[in-house]
Amino acid sequence: MSGRPRAFLAQSGVASVLGIGVDEFEASLYAGRSGVRTDAGPATAGIADFDPREHLGKKGLRSLDRAARLLCVALNQILSDPVPPKSDDSDGLGLVCGTMLGGLDSIVSFDWSGLSDGVKYVNPGAFPNTVINSAVGQAAIRFGLTGVNSTLSAGASSGLYAMHYAAELIRMGGARLIMAGGVDELSDAALDAYTRMGLISPRGVVSPFANDRDGTAPGEGAAVCVLLAAEDASAVDDAAPVELAGWAATHDPCEPSGYDPQARGAAEAIRRALADAGIAAEDVACVVSSASGSPTGDAMEELALAEVFGGRLGEIPICCPKAAHGEAMGASGAFAALIGALALKRQELPPTRGASSTSLCLSDQPQSFEGKHALVTALSCGGENGALIQKIWTKN
Amino acid sequence: MERVAITGLGLVTSIGIGRADFWSALTAGRSGISRVESFDPSAYSAELGGEVRGFDPDPYIRRQSGEQMGRASRLAIAAARLALDDARLVLSPEDAAEHGVVMGTTSGEPRLIEQYNDTRQAEDSSALTPEFFPQYPCQVIPARIARELELRGPSLTIPTACAAGAVAIGYGCDLLRSGRTKMMLCGGADAFSRITYMGFARLGAIAPERCRPFDRNREGMIPGEGAAVLVLERLSDAQARGAKIYAETLGYGVRGDAHHMTAGHPEGRGAVAAMRAALRGSGVEPDEVDYVSAHGTGTRSNDRMESVALHELLGERAARVPISSIKSMLGHTMGAASAIEAAACCLALDTGVIAPTINFEEPDPECPVDCVPNQARQAGPKIVLNNAYAFGGVNASLCLRRYEEPSA
Numbered sequence: 001m002s003g004r005p006r007a008f009l010a011q012s013g014v015a016s017v018l019g020i021g022v023d024e025f026e027a028s029l030y031a032g033r034s035g036v037r038t039d040a041g042p043a044t045a046g047i048a049d050f051d052p053r054e055h056l057g058k059k060g061l062r063s064l065d066r067a068a069r070l071l072c073v074a075l076n077q078i079l080s081d082p083v084p085p086k087s088d089d090s091d092g093l094g095l096v097c098g099t100m101l102g103g104l105d106s107i108v109s110f111d112w113s114g115l116s117d118g119v120k121y122v123n124p125g126a127f128p129n130t131v132i133n134s135a136v137g138q139a140a141i142r143f144g145l146t147g148v149n150s151t152l153s154a155g156a157s158s159g160l161y162a163m164h165y166a167a168e169l170i171r172m173g174g175a176r177l178i179m180a181g182g183v184d185e186l187s188d189a190a191l192d193a194y195t196r197m198g199l200i201s202p203r204g205v206v207s208p209f210a211n212d213r214d215g216t217a218p219g220e221g222a223a224v225c226v227l228l229a230a231e232d233a234s235a236v237d238d239a240a241p242v243e244l245a246g247w248a249a250t251h252d253p254c255e256p257s258g259y260d261p262q263a264r265g266a267a268e269a270i271r272r273a274l275a276d277a278g279i280a281a282e283d284v285a286c287v288v289s290s291a292s293g294s295p296t297g298d299a300m301e302e303l304a305l306a307e308v309f310g311g312r313l314g315e316i317p318i319c320c321p322k323a324a325h326g327e328a329m330g331a332s333g334a335f336a337a338l339i340g341a342l343a344l345k346r347q348e349l350p351p352t353r354g355a356s357s358t359s360l361c362l363s364d365q366p367q368s369f370e371g372k373h374a375l376v377t378a379l380s381c382g383g384e385n386g387a388l389i390q391k392i393w394t395k396n
Numbered sequence: 397m398e399r400v401a402i403t404g405l406g407l408v409t410s411i412g413i414g415r416a417d418f419w420s421a422l423t424a425g426r427s428g429i430s431r432v433e434s435f436d437p438s439a440y441s442a443e444l445g446g447e448v449r450g451f452d453p454d455p456y457i458r459r460q461s462g463e464q465m466g467r468a469s470r471l472a473i474a475a476a477r478l479a480l481d482d483a484r485l486v487l488s489p490e491d492a493a494e495h496g497v498v499m500g501t502t503s504g505e506p507r508l509i510e511q512y513n514d515t516r517q518a519e520d521s522s523a524l525t526p527e528f529f530p531q532y533p534c535q536v537i538p539a540r541i542a543r544e545l546e547l548r549g550p551s552l553t554i555p556t557a558c559a560a561g562a563v564a565i566g567y568g569c570d571l572l573r574s575g576r577t578k579m580m581l582c583g584g585a586d587a588f589s590r591i592t593y594m595g596f597a598r599l600g601a602i603a604p605e606r607c608r609p610f611d612r613n614r615e616g617m618i619p620g621e622g623a624a625v626l627v628l629e630r631l632s633d634a635q636a637r638g639a640k641i642y643a644e645t646l647g648y649g650v651r652g653d654a655h656h657m658t659a660g661h662p663e664g665r666g667a668v669a670a671m672r673a674a675l676r677g678s679g680v681e682p683d684e685v686d687y688v689s690a691h692g693t694g695t696r697s698n699d700r701m702e703s704v705a706l707h708e709l710l711g712e713r714a715a716r717v718p719i720s721s722i723k724s725m726l727g728h729t730m731g732a733a734s735a736i737e738a739a740a741c742c743l744a745l746d747t748g749v750i751a752p753t754i755n756f757e758e759p760d761p762e763c764p765v766d767c768v769p770n771q772a773r774q775a776g777p778k779i780v781l782n783n784a785y786a787f788g789g790v791n792a793s794l795c796l797r798r799y800e801e802p803s804a
Binding site for chain 2: 063091092094095099100101102107108110111112114115116118119120122123124127128129130131132133134136137138140141143144145146147148149150151152153154155158161165168169171172173174189192193196197198248249250251252253254255256257264265268272380381382383384
């Protein structure tokens, strides 16, 4: 292992229902605020007052769909930092993002225009946004990102898979610095799908792991983190004290909307991530969970955690940020990685709203802990299981 | 670091199904282009497409319900089974968590969007069942393959549009080289779709008669469909089981143009950077490249840009190194294209024969390249670059090497 580059997490940018910018996001999260709304019908966690002009100015927004705008707002925070990341690779800065649906509204609308207006009246300028990687492409053009340019899709785990991809690239020597994250927009078509599939909580409350949980709230957002390479932690300054120490992904052969009730893949992903980080289950000090309020999904995650942690599970502080920001699809895994880093730095997990569980260490208040390692999970319906081990680096 | 072998090729294309049929059609210069049949193209001021005809993927779907499954998933499952059969690889279930799949796509399952809009227009939502929607998100394509073949390792999609297949193969290769997995199925799949067709038609990009990359009188690209899956294994495993090794995959590069969503950078900035990154990651010098599988769409701007980029990378050798585009035969199969082209590169490395660029008549002074016009050529390449460029300004290059048996 020695001498192999390791991936450290530095600046981040966020566009979320809990706030724009990491500071607002962190403050809302730790204050226990919720972005879930029920005033407009089914429970959703869309960003009601999202105005990209406030953050990006008016220029050049017309060609960007909502997903691209969310991503650009998050990226802008990183790139307008007084000390922006600088790639020592002559190719320039790179970006890799996870997305579940891409700019779905752009795709549906483009086809709809052909049906309703007639092919001859379809705006060809709307075609480029119909590719699933359009948000990353648009962001790269806007900010002049000439480095690695990639998009990944693994359902609701996409954001964490993008972190895996970027960290792997660093470990393999393919990049010294790369921005990684996730993005999805809450489009009418996505909301229609969540509604017709019966995935939305009828009570309008996202209560992960609770006995009375009855669904989630579809959300949206973007989060991007800068990952840096360093051969050894002491070469990294105080700005990047969190390492992506281990990760793994597995798949369960279930229906596209289902979960493996035996949690085989989920448990395997966590075990492999621990092994990749070279630690034991006992070393994990806290868990940032992907539980979304789904009756079957949360049951699978609890079983996987029980398989890995055994009797100690009830003592490990857990938080479920989807209770606050809803199911942000491709952004969820990136939010989770960011939250894991924040928690390690503070040695305190954010609260989980409305938490109630007899067997898990969940709380509607912030939970402090002592330890170096956080486990972040991203378990998607359809079988994509991602796990990430983060490690805090402290001087001494 | 582990070396990575390609040991199986599965193809579902408009000119042939399976490795052998595909390769004999490709080296014979056969075209898969004809008038579009899957919908009426008359409204689109274009009519040609590269559709996969007369092939029923359903017999390949054995471990799950194919009902409601999108066409890209069907094509992909068929290609995956064909690839695994071609590799004569029997996967051991105890290693399943180290068997993964990475698939590239441009549009995923666009026909589900079309169905969705059709139901809206007909104001009849009875088809929009809870089972309908989860067939759409593009990670279903590898997930369906994983389920079909009992792969329990990483399963994900790389939706980097028309560069997707090459990136999927590159990332799968990285997962093997890092020791994370033992076997990866990698490739790309896209289904013929009215959305894609309408988009290229409205851009005025579709050729009226033929796709003729690098020809002075080229008039555009032709949308196509298909799937290709490659079996990637650790070289040591492939050798140990006495597998047929088509080629080694060495590395890839993927770089942004940061220029325009649909047009490449005029000097090929990202294209050059991607090729250099691929070569650097492969430990290969530009001088060693002796065949380039071009992106070569047949549009005026792409082929000119690619020629400029190749001259930048290869210098004066760019006019001599064979650079062919099989899109002249298949049309542009979107996210599948660079996976199908990677398979063609493997076969070129294995057999020594380079597939031609058909429909070539008149050289273009703006594209001074040897595009292997109209006839396949025995050239015995050792190192090849497979280029793929995409909407979003994505440029990908994959570097493959001929496999040499270790001397005893």
